[in-house]
Amino acid sequence: GAGVSQSPSNKVTEKGKDVELRCDPISGHTALYWYRQSLGQGLEFLIYFQGNSAPDKSGLPSDRFSAERTGGSVSTLTIQRTQQEDSAVYLCASSRYYNEQFFGPGTRLTVL
Amino acid sequence: DQQVKQNSPSLSVQEGRISILNCDYTNSMFDYFLWYKKYPAEGPTFLISISSIKDKNEDGRFTVFLNKSAKHLSLHIVPSQPGDSAVYFCAASDNYGQNFVFGPGTRLSVLP
Numbered sequence: 001g002a003g004v005s006q007s008p009s010n011k012v013t014e015k016g017k018d019v020e021l022r023c024d025p026i027s028g029h030t031a032l033y034w035y036r037q038s039l040g041q042g043l044e045f046l047i048y049f050q051g052n053s054a055p056d057k058s059g060l061p062s063d064r065f066s067a068e069r070t071g072g073s074v075s076t077l078t079i080q081r082t083q084q085e086d087s088a089v090y091l092c093a094s095s096r097y098y099n100e101q102f103f104g105p106g107t108r109l110t111v112l
Numbered sequence: 113d114q115q116v117k118q119n120s121p122s123l124s125v126q127e128g129r130i131s132i133l134n135c136d137y138t139n140s141m142f143d144y145f146l147w148y149k150k151y152p153a154e155g156p157t158f159l160i161s162i163s164s165i166k167d168k169n170e171d172g173r174f175t176v177f178l179n180k181s182a183k184h185l186s187l188h189i190v191p192s193q194p195g196d197s198a199v200y201f202c203a204a205s206d207n208y209g210q211n212f213v214f215g216p217g218t219r220l221s222v223l224p
Contacts, residue, residue, distance in 0.1 A: 004155070033212065035214070041216060042118075042201065042214050042215055042216035042217050043156070043201060043203075043214035043217075044214075045212055045213065045214070048212070091155050091156070093155070093156075100146070100158050100161065101158065101212075102158070103148075103155030103156045103157065104155050105153070105154055105155050106153075106154075106155050
């Protein structure tokens with residue numbers, strides 16, 4: 001497809017379990033971002049990958065959150081030992097230039 | 113402390129009238145500003161942007177105004193259409209894209 005894709009679209013998990021969220025950016029886009037949107041809140045920046053540079057992890061809320069980007073393309077956001085406050089929509093975006101991002105449809109995570 | 117603020121969580125406008133969405137920022141290092149539109153269950157989509165070297169950028173029915181001295185920008189939609197009903201996010205970056213901050217969003221409802 002031509003756009004950013006994310007999987008799964010919905011994920012329900014129990015508190016304490018680990019989850020992995022996947023993002024396939026647009027081909028050729030060197031920058032990849034992860035955000036989350038909690039209910040009634042704006043977009044919260046989590047992590048940023050640019051090419052082969054070390055990622056900017058400044059937005060990750062705790063050490064339970066980690067992300068990797070393999071081969072400069074697909075990215076996986078992992079949340080370990082999920083908590084109820086992790087429930088949110090997790091959005092991935094990619095860009096070819098620094099300032100115009102294309103977003104995926106998001107993964108809605110519900111932690112019971 | 114929020115670096116990008118959208119103080120109106122919601123706005124209702126009659127079809128055909130002008131919609132004005134406001135955004136304020138605190139970080140003087142921001143020099144590129146973007147507006148995104150988000151429909152329910154979809155990722156945000158890029159709408160319009162403006163660089164700090166300009167004070168106005170226009171694209172069809174959408175115009176963004178930037179007042180650097182006041183650290184304020186606004187999005188004007190004229191004429192407003194029912195399909196414009198969505199949540200609008202203001203975003204700011206420092207041109208290297210490593211500090212990308214979104215506001216909390218304003219929900220626009222255009223009434224037929």
